[in-house]
Amino acid sequence: MILKGNTIGDILKKPAGTPVEAHGWVKTRRDSKGIHFIQLNDGSSFTDLQVVVDEGAVPPEVLAGATTGASLRVSGELVESPAAGQAAELRARAIHVYGTAEPTTYPLQKKGHTMEFLRQIAHLRARSNTFGAVFRVRNVLSNAIHRFFQERGFLYIHTPIITTSDCEGAGAMFQVTTLDLMNLPRNEVGQVEYASDFFAKPAYLTVSGQLEAEVFALAFTNVYTFGPTFRAELSTTPRHLAEFWMVEPEMAFADLDDDRRLAEEFLKYIITAVLDEASEDLAFFNKRIDDTVLSTLEHVATSAFEHIPYSEAIHLLQKAQDQGRQWEFPVHWGADLQSEHERYLTEEVFKKPVVVTDYPKEIKAFYMRVNDDGRTVRAMDVLVPRIGEIIGGSQREERYDVLRDRIREQGLNEEDYWWYLDLRRYGSAPHAGFGLGLERMMMYVTGMKNIRDVIPFARTPGDAEF
Numbered sequence: 001m002i003l004k005g006n007t008i009g010d011i012l013k014k015p016a017g018t019p020v021e022a023h024g025w026v027k028t029r030r031d032s033k034g035i036h037f038i039q040l041n042d043g044s045s046f047t048d049l050q051v052v053v054d055e056g057a058v059p060p061e062v063l064a065g066a067t068t069g070a071s072l073r074v075s076g077e078l079v080e081s082p083a084a085g086q087a088a089e090l091r092a093r094a095i096h097v098y099g100t101a102e103p104t105t106y107p108l109q110k111k112g113h114t115m116e117f118l119r120q121i122a123h124l125r126a127r128s129n130t131f132g133a134v135f136r137v138r139n140v141l142s143n144a145i146h147r148f149f150q151e152r153g154f155l156y157i158h159t160p161i162i163t164t165s166d167c168e169g170a171g172a173m174f175q176v177t178t179l180d181l182m183n184l185p186r187n188e189v190g191q192v193e194y195a196s197d198f199f200a201k202p203a204y205l206t207v208s209g210q211l212e213a214e215v216f217a218l219a220f221t222n223v224y225t226f227g228p229t230f231r232a233e234l235s236t237t238p239r240h241l242a243e244f245w246m247v248e249p250e251m252a253f254a255d256l257d258d259d260r261r262l263a264e265e266f267l268k269y270i271i272t273a274v275l276d277e278a279s280e281d282l283a284f285f286n287k288r289i290d291d292t293v294l295s296t297l298e299h300v301a302t303s304a305f306e307h308i309p310y311s312e313a314i315h316l317l318q319k320a321q322d323q324g325r326q327w328e329f330p331v332h333w334g335a336d337l338q339s340e341h342e343r344y345l346t347e348e349v350f351k352k353p354v355v356v357t358d359y360p361k362e363i364k365a366f367y368m369r370v371n372d373d374g375r376t377v378r379a380m381d382v383l384v385p386r387i388g389e390i391i392g393g394s395q396r397e398e399r400y401d402v403l404r405d406r407i408r409e410q411g412l413n414e415e416d417y418w419w420y421l422d423l424r425r426y427g428s429a430p431h432a433g434f435g436l437g438l439e440r441m442m443m444y445v446t447g448m449k450n451i452r453d454v455i456p457f458a459r460t461p462g463d464a465e466f
């Protein structure tokens, strides 16, 4: 087992003259007269360890197996690299090949693969430069998320994956059943009898842990969940997945302003963490994927977010239209903001993250707190350049009667929400929270263009291969 201290990332920091044993996979290999160069990587750092093999140093049949993709143990000594500014390289004394990789069929060759192709070899792409960087950044981000909340005393809770309530009150859920689809039990009028299904009623994969997080916020004050969520929306945009990870803090005795401030502090904290702890990987993204990544993140980490009410956003979009801007989706008070609108506000008008609050209640979920005007709710969306919406949140409706009426208004079944309504009958308190899609955040910090390329194995309509 390779413990901390002996990874390639660690070896690269050791001085010339140190005897070492390195393990990893061959990224590339180059042969010239009397000498062979092997780039070895074990996932611990962006930089490969350069292994130099002098002719005759290891038996030719061993060297023959050390081709791109093969897994090796190399022992030898670190020597000063002739290339200026480069880390030491490993002069091999012995090589052990654990597993060869047939060069004519190994799909991950040196360079120039498209993202689409790499998606088809998701079982091997993690060994490439780009995906090595993606998944190290994802790890740093996840760790920073936990740290942010733990440092502030938020309780980490595990909300259920299987649920019988629909958080958004809309469709787009995956059903979970053990009924025999070829032989469904039906009643006299042909409807499916769920009494004999596993949970004795229709069950689904959760779209959000929020409702259950509220239960815990009203007992532990500040909590968060961080787990997988599922949406069966038949959407093939580059920013939607059927399975994605969501971070959802929920705070009792908090209002929308608290929520907005927490979201801003949170985004700045995790961005700073990635800048500090994944600098080598970010430098790669900035050089090869999007040359605005670093400047954007540094800017966002230090500048105050803009805050505008929805009505003001509509006003700005209409003004742009009056000045000749064409919108694909119509802009009027009451319409939901589309990606093109969100990006215009954050990229062109304010050039920084924008928090839009107080949306019309018709376009938002039933649980958002109704404002005194009766037509808007205490919702907030955090919009960032390139991505659009990255966070959605709200102050929750804490008044029993108002919440019950909203549930009815939206045509939802009141009985299904009996325990959620109970929270408003027993010790109700103002509370608020938000949800950040981890993959949207990943796209933001890496500059990767497609959400399928920032999650290990993407689930999208028609595709769950790996």
Ligand code: ATP
Binding pocket: 231, 239, 240, 241, 242, 244, 246, 389, 390, 391, 392, 393, 435, 436, 437, 438, 439, 440, 451
């Ligand atoms: P959008 O309008 O972009 O579809 P939404 O309004 O459905 O987003 P919410 O229900 O508010 O999003 O979910 C909270 C957060 O989860 C979003 O801000 C976004 O970061 C993320 N998110 C939502 N849907 C998806 C998805 N299908 N794939 C990946 N992330 C998502």
Ligand code: MN
Binding pocket: none
């Ligand atoms: Mn959506």
